Every structure is written in C-alpha cells, then in structure tokens.
Amino acid sequence: MNKIYLDNNSTTKLDPQVFDAMIPYFNEKYGNASSKTHYFGWEAEAAIEIARKNISDLIKCESSEIVFTSGATESNNISLHNILNLNKSHLITMSIEHKAVLDVCSYLESKNINVSYLKPNKNGLINLKKIKESINKETGLVSIMHANNEIGVIQPIKEIGGICRKNNILFHVDAAQSFGKIDIDVKKMNIDLLSISGHKIYGPKGIGALYINKNKKIKPLFFGGSQENNVRPGTLPVPLIVGIGEASKIASEKMESDFNYILKLKNLLLNQIKKEIPDVIINGDFKNRIPGNLNLSFPCIEGQSIVTSLSKVAASSGSACSSSVPKPSHVLLDIGLNKQLIQSSIRIGIGRFNTKDEILIAAENIIRTVKNKIQL
Ligand SMILES: Cc1ncc(COP(=O)(O)O)c(C=O)c1O
Known part of the structure; x- marks a missing residue:
C-alpha cells in the first residue's frame, strides 16, 4: 500500500x-x-x-x-x-x-x-x-x-x-x-x-x-x-x-490559502491524537511555527522509534539528512528533551497535496501504533 x-x-x-x-x-x-x-x-x-x-x-x-x-x-x-x-x-x-x-x-x-x-x-x-x-x-x-x-x-x-x-x-x-x-x-x-x-x-x-x-x-x-x-x-x-x-x-499566489488549508489539517491531526493520547507533547513553540510542521513526543513509550512502525504513514524522527544516523536529534536535545522523549518523537510535515481523508487515516494509524507500544 x-x-x-x-x-x-x-x-x-x-x-x-x-x-x-x-x-x-x-x-x-x-x-x-x-x-x-x-x-x-x-x-x-x-x-x-x-x-x-x-x-x-x-x-x-x-x-x-x-x-x-x-x-x-x-x-x-x-x-x-x-x-x-x-x-x-x-x-x-x-x-x-x-x-x-x-x-x-x-x-x-x-x-x-x-x-x-x-x-x-x-x-x-x-x-x-x-x-x-x-x-x-x-x-x-x-x-x-x-x-x-x-x-x-x-x-x-x-x-x-x-x-x-x-x-x-x-x-x-x-x-x-x-x-x-x-x-x-x-x-x-x-x-x-x-x-x-x-x-x-x-x-x-x-x-x-x-x-x-x-x-x-x-x-x-x-x-x-x-x-x-x-x-x-x-x-x-x-x-x-x-x-x-x-x-x-x-507559492506567491497560494501562500495564504495554502497556509490556512495546511494549518487546518495540522490542527485536525493534533486534535484527533490529543483526544486519544492526552499526554502527547508538542516539541517547539506551537504559535511561532510554519503551518505544516508538527513535532510530537509520547511520554509513555520506551525503546525503538514509532516512526518505523507506522504502517500507513511516511514521517520522520528528525531531519532526513540525519535520519539514517542513529544519533539523537541535536535539535530536540538542545531544547531540553530527555532520551525517552527524543526516541518517541515524530516529525510530521503536512503539505499542499495532503487531504482531510489522509489526515484522518494518519491520525488513526499514529494513535494505534502508540497505543500498541504502550501495551508492550
Ligand atoms: C533548514 C534547511 N537548510 C538547508 C537544507 C538543505 O537544502 P537543499 O536540499 O536545497 O540543499 C534543508 C533541507 O533539508 C533544510 O531544511
């Protein structure tokens, strides 16, 4: 798929x-x-x-x-x-x-x-x-x-x-x-x-x-x-x-409409996740932020990153250039996250071509994956 x-x-x-x-x-x-x-x-x-x-x-x-x-x-x-x-x-x-x-x-x-x-x-x-x-x-x-x-x-x-x-x-x-x-x-x-x-x-x-x-x-x-x-x-x-x-x-013609559309999708995704996993942590200032980016950590998960376990979503746990290197993200380290929160982090980047249906499926997939890991 x-x-x-x-x-x-x-x-x-x-x-x-x-x-x-x-x-x-x-x-x-x-x-x-x-x-x-x-x-x-x-x-x-x-x-x-x-x-x-x-x-x-x-x-x-x-x-x-x-x-x-x-x-x-x-x-x-x-x-x-x-x-x-x-x-x-x-x-x-x-x-x-x-x-x-x-x-x-x-x-x-x-x-x-x-x-x-x-x-x-x-x-x-x-x-x-x-x-x-x-x-x-x-x-x-x-x-x-x-x-x-x-x-x-x-x-x-x-x-x-x-x-x-x-x-x-x-x-x-x-x-x-x-x-x-x-x-x-x-x-x-x-x-x-x-x-x-x-x-x-x-x-x-x-x-x-x-x-x-x-x-x-x-x-x-x-x-x-x-x-x-x-x-x-x-x-x-x-x-x-x-x-x-x-x-x-x-980009110049669509800046405002893209911004509003992408922000709406991001808020939808976040709210869906928050409903099921209320202790989810948003990494980085939520207000002063480009619209499509969401970086989350899940306090109750230990061990291997959740990103590779997502069956339906392609996301990442750091910058693409360094995601093959098993070193913790220097960004998350420098904003004070501990090892557990860094390991359980997921970077989501929503764009112009994503749809509401995709976001709902993605939310469900992320929630299920996190819950499975909590039960392990
Ligand atoms: C903040 C930042 N700077 C530089 C780059 C590198 O850009 P390019 O792929 O155009 O060389 C990237 C790409 O990931 C980036 O996110």
Missing part, C-alpha cells in the same frame, strides 16, 4: 503545473542561456529572467539580487565562507541549525574562525539578548535559520537583522523551510544573504537560490565562468530554474 506522505519538511512532491512548465526546456527550448548570438540562447535567458523575477517578488528584492545555486546547502556554503574574506574571525549561529550550516561552521573553525553556537530556549526560540552579548569587535557574520526543519519554529529574523545592521555585521538567513510558506521581506528584515531551496516548495530538487544584498560583495566558492554575477559559475540548468520559478509563482 502506498503510504500517506507526511514528510513535507524533508521534500515535497513536484507540483504538476511546475512539471508542465519545465518539460519544453528539456526537449524543445534547450539553448544555453549564455549563448548571446542566437534565438535558442535568448529564449533560455528570457525564461531564466522570468524565474528570477518570480523569486525576487516573493522576498521583495530586485531580480539582480538573486543568484541561482544547486540548493540551500550550496547557498549556505557560499554565504558562510565569506567570513574568510572579511578580515574578521568570529561568527555567530544557533546550535539547532541544519547540518548545511553546522558542518560549514566546523570547517570554518579549522580555518581559525571562532564560532558561537547559541542555544535556544525550551521552545526552540533564540534569545535576542544572547545575540547582543555574543557580538564582539571580531564578529563578521551572523547566520540564523528562519524556520527550523525539525520543529518548524520561526526565529525573530527582523529583530536579529536590526541588531546586525546596527553593528555593521553581515546577516545570513537559511530560509529553506520558510521560503514560499510565510512572508519574507529581505529589506524590512535587514537580511544580507538568504538561502532558498526549490524542492521544499513543490519545485525540483537540485536547484536553489541565494539572495545577495546588492550593496554587499560576495566571493564565489569556485571558478570557471562569469555566470550569475561571477558568484556562481557554470552553465545554468534552465529546466530546473524554470521549475523553481514556477513553484515560486504558485
């Missing part, structure tokens, strides 16, 4: 409208966007500029401030590596960031950069006072994620951006989980660099973008061409770019 897909924080199904928009750029409109001498090249370039505009509209910046990359991981790498070009030796981030930030920070530590990993409070939120106190004259960059990939908690980005601007510090935001789902205004939020991913918003995998404030100079990670303002050389993957552009356009 096909499982009900409730792992939309990990990745999302390609929207059929996105797929349709991409197809001609594989087999009919196959020009290289860097070919300036003929129609095939102009056609590809025009399609790329439409995609760039769709993305920039969503985060309220200029088209020229968007650089295409292979995904949020690469955008994070480009952003964080720039600390090495700033003549500064201190970077501030959060301990609950995605590995695509934390692993870059480890590398930078080997290059003599001091990194402050700020811990959140028990709701998963950063304390602004801690950021202010951590800044010193060597601080060149602050990198804070917008929404967490495990607990969905949204950080106070505008306020953090204000602190960075005041102190003349470059501010990077990993928005892989929030882009296209909640409002982002990079100018109002004082963001200098923003990482974007295509496959979290019903677009294709292997494509992302980086917003770079036009007043900031960013160096590339690798060399080989002048594409993308010399920040990201290489022939542009036109079909993928058309895909992320179309996905962004749809």
